[in-house]
Amino acid sequence: MTEEHQHTLALEVRDLTRAFGVRKALDGVSLELPVGAFLSIFGPNGAGKTTLVKVLTTLLNPSSGSARVLGRDVVSDAVDLRTHIGLISHNPLLYPDLTAEENLLFFADMYGVEQPHVRVSELLEAVELDHRKLDLTRTFSRGMLQRLSIARALLHRPEVIFLDEPYSGLDPHAMDILDGLIAQIRDSHTFVMISHDLDKGLELCSHALILAKGRVVLYEPREAIDDAAFRQTYRSTVGMGVS
Amino acid sequence: MRSITTRAMIALVLGGVLTLGAFIGAFFWAGVPDFGFVRTAGQVDSVRYKGPFEQAIDEARYLANYAGYTVEVEADGESVRGELVSADAESVEIATGSGNVTIDAADFEAATVFGSEYGRPDWGQKIFYFHVPVAEISFVVFAFAAFYAIRFLMTRNRDYDTKNRVSMEVTLVFVGLTMATGILWTKAAWGVWWDWEPRLTTYFILTLLVIAYFVLRNSVEDEERRAVYGAVFSILAFIDVPISFFITRLIPSNHPVIEGGGLEGPMLISFILGQIGMIALGYAIYQLRMGEVQLQERIEQAKTLLER
Amino acid sequence: MNPTLKEVYSLVLTQWPLVAGAYALLWAGMVLYVGMALKRLNGLGKQLEVLEAAVARRQAAE
Amino acid sequence: MASASGRQLRAMLRKDIVMELRTKEMIMSMGLYSLLTMVVYFVALSQAGSNFDPRDIAAGLLWLAFIFTSMLGLNRSLVHEKDQGCLEALLLSPVDRPVIFFAKAGGNLIFLLAVEALTLPVFGFLFLQGTHLDWGSIALLPLILIVGSIGMAGVGTLLATMSVNTSGKDFVLAMLFIPLMYPLLLGAVTATGGAIVGGAQGVSVFWTGMGWVVGYDVIMLLASYGLYEFIVGA
Numbered sequence: 111m112t113e114e115h116q117h118t119l120a121l122e123v124r125d126l127t128r129a130f131g132v133r134k135a136l137d138g139v140s141l142e143l144p145v146g147a148f149l150s151i152f153g154p155n156g157a158g159k160t161t162l163v164k165v166l167t168t169l170l171n172p173s174s175g176s177a178r179v180l181g182r183d184v185v186s187d188a189v190d191l192r193t194h195i196g197l198i199s200h201n202p203l204l205y206p207d208l209t210a211e212e213n214l215l216f217f218a219d220m221y222g223v224e225q226p227h228v229r230v231s232e233l234l235e236a237v238e239l240d241h242r243k244l245d246l247t248r249t250f251s252r253g254m255l256q257r258l259s260i261a262r263a264l265l266h267r268p269e270v271i272f273l274d275e276p277y278s279g280l281d282p283h284a285m286d287i288l289d290g291l292i293a294q295i296r297d298s299h300t301f302v303m304i305s306h307d308l309d310k311g312l313e314l315c316s317h318a319l320i321l322a323k324g325r326v327v328l329y330e331p332r333e334a335i336d337d338a339a340f341r342q343t344y345r346s347t348v349g350m351g352v353s
Numbered sequence: 354m355r356s357i358t359t360r361a362m363i364a365l366v367l368g369g370v371l372t373l374g375a376f377i378g379a380f381f382w383a384g385v386p387d388f389g390f391v392r393t394a395g396q397v398d399s400v401r402y403k404g405p406f407e408q409a410i411d412e413a414r415y416l417a418n419y420a421g422y423t424v425e426v427e428a429d430g431e432s433v434r435g436e437l438v439s440a441d442a443e444s445v446e447i448a449t450g451s452g453n454v455t456i457d458a459a460d461f462e463a464a465t466v467f468g469s470e471y472g473r474p475d476w477g478q479k480i481f482y483f484h485v486p487v488a489e490i491s492f493v494v495f496a497f498a499a500f501y502a503i504r505f506l507m508t509r510n511r512d513y514d515t516k517n518r519v520s521m522e523v524t525l526v527f528v529g530l531t532m533a534t535g536i537l538w539t540k541a542a543w544g545v546w547w548d549w550e551p552r553l554t555t556y557f558i559l560t561l562l563v564i565a566y567f568v569l570r571n572s573v574e575d576e577e578r579r580a581v582y583g584a585v586f587s588i589l590a591f592i593d594v595p596i597s598f599f600i601t602r603l604i605p606s607n608h609p610v611i612e613g614g615g616l617e618g619p620m621l622i623s624f625i626l627g628q629i630g631m632i633a634l635g636y637a638i639y640q641l642r643m644g645e646v647q648l649q650e651r652i653e654q655a656k657t658l659l660e661r
Numbered sequence: 662m663n664p665t666l667k668e669v670y671s672l673v674l675t676q677w678p679l680v681a682g683a684y685a686l687l688w689a690g691m692v693l694y695v696g697m698a699l700k701r702l703n704g705l706g707k708q709l710e711v712l713e714a715a716v717a718r719r720q721a722a723e
Numbered sequence: 724m725a726s727a728s729g730r731q732l733r734a735m736l737r738k739d740i741v742m743e744l745r746t747k748e749m750i751m752s753m754g755l756y757s758l759l760t761m762v763v764y765f766v767a768l769s770q771a772g773s774n775f776d777p778r779d780i781a782a783g784l785l786w787l788a789f790i791f792t793s794m795l796g797l798n799r800s801l802v803h804e805k806d807q808g809c810l811e812a813l814l815l816s817p818v819d820r821p822v823i824f825f826a827k828a829g830g831n832l833i834f835l836l837a838v839e840a841l842t843l844p845v846f847g848f849l850f851l852q853g854t855h856l857d858w859g860s861i862a863l864l865p866l867i868l869i870v871g872s873i874g875m876a877g878v879g880t881l882l883a884t885m886s887v888n889t890s891g892k893d894f895v896l897a898m899l900f901i902p903l904m905y906p907l908l909l910g911a912v913t914a915t916g917g918a919i920v921g922g923a924q925g926v927s928v929f930w931t932g933m934g935w936v937v938g939y940d941v942i943m944l945l946a947s948y949g950l951y952e953f954i955v956g957a
Binding site: 506554555558561562564565568569572573574577578581582584585586588589590592593596 | 878881885886888889890891894895898899901902903905906942943946947950953954957
């Protein structure tokens with residue numbers, strides 16, 4: 111990894127293919143994303159959005175091609191890379207039989223966060239859950255879980271945050287809180303978000319990507335996008351979905 | 354595609370001819386070995402006649418098994434020869450040319466029994482010419498499956514997964530045939546259909562493992578995950594193969610073990626014929642199934658091409 | 662019959678049908694399996710022909 | 724790196740134990756299941772007559788209870804990880820995959836041993852009263868329980884990680900687990916039988932069985948350790 115890359119490019123994907131036999135979940139995806147950007151990924155079901163995020167978060171290995179996140183290769187520098195990225199999924203990724211505090215402390219241990227208790231109470235305050243920190247997350251509402259999930263993703267101060275349909279299943283109030291939280295950390299982080307919601311995705315993003323059948327259909331910075339044409343392109347890809 | 358089926362057909366015909374040849378050799382050419390001896394008072398048949406026998410007896414009651422045999426009994430310093438009528442712990446009765454003689458057991462000193470010895474034909478041994486090759490091939494194909502599993506995990510190339518799966522299928526066929534032929538032989542040789550004996554037990558476990566492999570595959574949705582799980586499980590399951598193979602050599606077992614140099618001439622030739630034939634059949638089945646899988650893949654490809 | 666011969670032949674009679682039966686079973690199993698595989702192969706071949714003809718037609722039309 | 728792995732291993736173990744102590748789900752279900760097995764044993768043996776020696780079959784019955792009980796726990800422990808996608812969160816953290824294996828297997832081993840420690844005296848109380856026991860050789864029992872459970876927890880964790888992703892979890896786990904466990908079970912039952920029967924011969928039988936189980940443990944744990952990364956990443 112080079113210093114220069116680390117500070118200019120958050121994502122550097124070259125000809126990335128993820129295939130099993132003839133079925134290709136990703137088929138030659140290439141893109142670059144500067145640090146500090148907000149990338150929204152759109153596409154029909156089965157377009158390869160989740161696969162792309164899984165490769166970038168080192169959960170899946172690419173079949174061919176390469177991907178670098180913050181200048182770190184997702185295969186050879188995987189362990190190092192994991193300390194620099196966070197994931198907020200539509201699944202809370204929390205243990206229902208642990209309290210909010212225990213959940214965060216456990217993940218702080220996994221990441222080796224320094225002064226875990228200080229960091230955890232700081233984050234619990236930020237997501238306004240400090241009054242519920244001794245309750246089992248089993249008893250939490252969907253919105254509270256999502257907030258705690260954000261705290262979990264931020265524990266180790268990641269530089270790139272991946273969001274996998276974070277708004278699905280949230281009520282309007284919880285959505286507002288999530289919006290507020292993202293706005294708070296917007297400037298200091300790079301975001302990669304999978305979204306089904308065109309309005310929301312376009313509103314937040316600085317770069318937009320449409321995937322279909324594992325290929326890049328469109329990848330442009332926000333300024334270059336004409337909303338109507340973009341919607342048209344998006345709609346035409348939905349027909350190409352596998353489902 | 355065609356070439357695979359052609360190769361398969363050649364191997365199939367070759368295997369068929371060779372195993373048939375092994376069968377003919379085994380049943381009509383190779384001799385029937387003897388499975389112990391039976392003894393009789395006189396010569397009754399020349400087919401399996403092994404010659405006369407003499408059995409020394411040191412106590413009167415041991416003569417009880419030899420009624421009808423010619424015996425020579427030493428008693429009180431005298432020797433009496435004739436056909437044994439009866440014998441027990443008290444007395445021995447012998448029919449001589451000059452009437453029956455009864456000897457008190459207390460006077461008994463020694464006796465010799467005379468008669469003929471016959472080989473008992475061991476037809477069960479004929480299973481050896483095909484059961485053993487089938488079982489061997491089941492192990493060998495399983496080894497191939499495990500090898501492809503390792504290759505798959507190393508490369509993530511789907512072709513190796515296909516080879517692993519097809520090898521396991523061929524293993525299942527051969528394991529099934531080994532079980533079926535083995536059970537019939539068990540009935541012939543031991544008089545029971547099944548015995549929880551080390552070799553049989555470990556082979557039964559092997560059968561379950563091969564079936565479990567397919568149960569596992571069928572219950573996994575995602576294609577790649579299915580391949581990985583299948584590969585990992587076939588490697589773990591392969592550990593039972595050496596156990597099953599060597600267990601008859603480690604633990605006392607009723608199951609016959611082939612010892613080197615036991616076979617000669619027609620027997621050896623028939624056996625080797627059977628082995629080569631079975632290898633050819635295994636190869637043929639493997640290629641046949643591979644051809645089928647590849648055809649299926651081509652059909653899938655054509656379908657996706659048309660749906661585009 | 663002489664008891665000895667009876668014993669000798671009884672062994673021959675019980676063992677030999679079982680062993681020959683085992684061989685017959687082996688062959689029946691093999692033939693059945695291979696037959697089924699060949700039948701499936703044949704069916705797939707036909708299906709492929711239909712599909713490839715369709716692909717050729719499609720390509721000619723384009 | 725080693726210290727990081729150690730910290731992560733401890734964290735995962737502590738998390739499993741805290742969760743278990745809170746819900747008591749695994750211990751309760753496994754413990755009750757093994758007690759129910761005892762009732763079934765009583766029914767099964769009720770026609771055996773008075774002159775049969777329960778010591779002859781005690782080892783087999785014990786391990787029968789252990790193996791079925793262990794499957795219950797193995798399934799639970801991985802379902803916990805799968806339920807809310809927590810396994811994914813673990814995989815996202817900078818942890819070596821074998822550490823996850825050792826943590827899960829370690830947790831399972833602890834719960835398995837706890838249930839065995841509960842079952843063993845109950846079994847002895849219910850079935851072995853009034854029989855002659857050689858306490859010198861009975862003292863060897865914990866050894867075979869621990870060594871046997873290590874193999875069960877190790878291989879079981881690997882297989883449960885697979886079966887939790889299949890349709891028909893419990894059945895698939897049983898189908899994979901029991902045949903693979905056969906060599907271990909045979910050795911463990913042999914050793915346990917030797918310890919229960921006692922005497923010089925019993926002790927020698929015990930060590931033979933132990934040898935088998937230790938050999939099995941070494942081979943299977945190495946294989947599971949090597950293969951876990953593929954399973955958990957798939």
